[in-house]
Amino acid sequence: MFEKKTTRIIFFLGSLRAGGKERRLIELLTYLKKKGNYKMMVVLTEDVIHFPDFHKLGVKCTVLEKSLSKYDPTIFYKFYKVCKSFKPNLIHSWGAVQSFYSLPAVKMLNIPLVNSQITAAPPQAMRSSFSKLIDNANFKYSKLIISNSKAGLNAFSPPLEKSKVIYNGINLNRFKNLPTSEEMRSKYGIKTPYAVAMVASISPNKDYDRFVRVAEKVTALRNDVTFIGIGGYCDGDEKYKELVDLTESRPRIVFSGVIDEVEALVNACDIGILFSNKEVHGEGISNSIMEYMSLAKPVIANNAGGTSEILRDKVSGFLVDEESDDELAAMVLELIDNQEKREGFGQKGREIIENVFSLEKMGESFEKAYMQALSSTGYEVETFQEVYSNNF
Incomplete structure (x- = not known):
């Protein structure tokens, strides 16, 4: 040699x-x-x-x-x-x-x-x-x-x-020895039994408006679910200011901004969401979706760009197109209420990461x-x- x-x-x-x-x-x-x-x-x-x-x-x-x-x-x-x-x-x-x-x-x-x-x-x-x-x-x-x-x-x-x-x-060692879910929930003000995360920058490429609309529908029906947006923004960004202002009257919708412990916070949640703005953007292979699946979380994401190449509909989550906000809210509640499906989707997602990504x-x-x-x-x-x- x-x-x-x-x-x-x-x-x-x-x-x-x-x-x-x-x-x-x-x-x-x-x-x-x-x-x-x-x-x-x-x-x-x-x-x-x-x-x-x-x-x-x-x-x-x-x-x-x-x-x-x-x-x-x-x-x-x-x-x-x-x-x-x-x-x-x-x-x-x-x-x-x-x-x-x-x-x-x-x-x-x-x-x-x-x-x-x-x-x-x-x-x-x-x-x-x-x-x-x-x-x-x-x-x-x-x-x-x-x-x-x-x-x-x-x-x-x-x-x-x-x-x-x-x-x-993805380096799966990143997901070992994370802080406890209880510690992360306390740190970021999650007081409900269930939490739903969207990891994405606040930019025209991401559809945070849709995320908020779904969050509002779910939290109006249930008091046991918190939605948390995790991601960067530009200083003075009007959309971020609008989102933060919105949370003041809705304590179960939270925005963390940029943090260094994304993996730990996602691990403390139950479902991962990614809504992309298909009018201007198509994903490659989303790192957010990879992180959700690495942590064995079920995923709800719209069919934008390469998302269908990693997310398998009704196997590791829900791949959506033109579903209404009510239909999306129903998907969230289905996963919240059905622990077997939630955990099954999550485990299948983890297997896909280990075998392909x-x-x-x-x-x-x-x-x-x-x-x-x-x-x-x-x-x-x-x-x-x-x-x-x-x-x-």
Whole structure:
């Protein structure tokens, strides 16, 4: 057996704020760090890190401060200089803008680009002509284009010969040794026997209005259920202010804002909900749904983007389309009242995560992708094949 060869990779994204693709990258870094044969650097364009676990990894992080505008052209050269210094074997980008910023380094330094910018499945009408031009340039110069859902590939239509789907993987160790449900319920003001959570940023992509309407219907009928919204928002956001104002007269509808203990709070709840705004957004593979299922919680979510690729209707929860608010409220109450169904859906969801969406499966798939991207560069592919053949 040959000795393992160290592969140098730059991961390029906007920030590490709380979000789905950011969590996915943290999981991948965790996996690769344990392998021991990757030299990694994370490059950001905003100095925002919401994940304490990232600092524990010991991966070098560089921030390219923008000095001009949202689309600062100086980043092209700044990123090129980072690549000249670090000498990566691969660039792995995690956003359309970052993929575009990387193109001079990709072309001038002959570095393969693995492009993971497809993380959702937006309606075609929501994609501007400018965005499509950027996407076409990115896809042309990418060695591989990776989507986290089949729906994402259908939405963006990259060249199929260099595109593939790698589903999100989740580190199940995150859900061990959590604080007790009693502790979390007390901390966040949940005083009822049952609780329903929606983990999602307060943004146009998520349908918190629907969540609130369903919550109002259920809490009007029952006094034993609390609904809690968990997720980030922009300072001064009018929607968040509206939601918080609403809770003042409805003590069984709660909004936590950004917290570091999402897993523990979801674990203290009984049902996970995700309503997406299908008019403007389609999910890739939602990290929120993955977290619900990892914690063996039944899920109610609308059929937006790739959600049908992870949530099995009437097996691990309810996949909904045009159901009325009354029908959705009835689904919540059915799961509350039927413990056997609630726990059965939850256990089936956990099995789906273990079998399809594990961190190991995602990590191995990315390693294969890296090997494929490097195969045409003269990199010692035989080393990879010899070392990893038993694992693949």
